[in-house]
Amino acid sequence: MEIVPGRGARVCSCQRQKASGSSFEKAKLPQRYNQCHFNNYTTADPSQVKALRLAIQFANEYPAIERGLLFTGTVGVGKTHLAVSILKGLYERGFSCLFYEFGALLKEIQDSYNSNTKTSELGVLAPVLNAEVLVLDELGASKPTDWVRDTMAHIINTRYNNKKATIFTTNYADERQNDREETLEDRIGVRLRSRLYEMCQTIEVKGPDYRRKFDARR
Ligand SMILES: Nc1ncnc2c1ncn2[C@@H]1O[C@H](COP(=O)(O)OP(=O)(O)OP(=O)(O)O)[C@@H](O)[C@H]1O
């Protein structure tokens, strides 16, 4: 609510915007994360305390920020929860944002490919390249074929060159955990990982898998 001097209280403009849904829907936030906010992110590990602090700081201080964010960590520690919460915070401050799960984005680009002109629809790509703040969820999850790498490189390089803020989440760590596991560099290539060092602050999130709370046997 906001106070209008001499007249009373009314629904704040940020809530009106939310209710109308237009830009909020344009951000393409997944339904599953409707209830995600900073205030219901619980912290079981010091890395989560730090991740929450940096996420809130980003949402409050954008555009006076130096770099985007790269949340890394195992499953269910709340990386996407935090990324979505940032977009909601930014949206309430009036910034236009966009959310994409990387695999879904690659599929949309692939589906829009025109075999006659050998080009993809700019309708899919342009908003991704131009969004003020973009979340790319699950970086590295798609099988790293040449096409996937080229497309990722095009998106990331364009945003890098235009100094646009991008927030990534990934399950892949920089350090090799064991012989069987791949690193983020293995998945996205050394050149892209290098750009991300400059584009993003890496935030390692550790903690229990929150989804296990829904295990009925517990
Ligand atoms: N620390 C937390 N506090 C509150 N809810 C959480 C927390 N961590 C995760 N959740 C909830 O658990 C579910 C899974 O979280 P989320 O998708 O953000 O995890 P993730 O780290 O992105 O996992 P993945 O690596 O599998 O993508 C969501 O419903 C999210 O809101």
Ligand SMILES: [Mg+2]
């Ligand atoms: Mg996730």
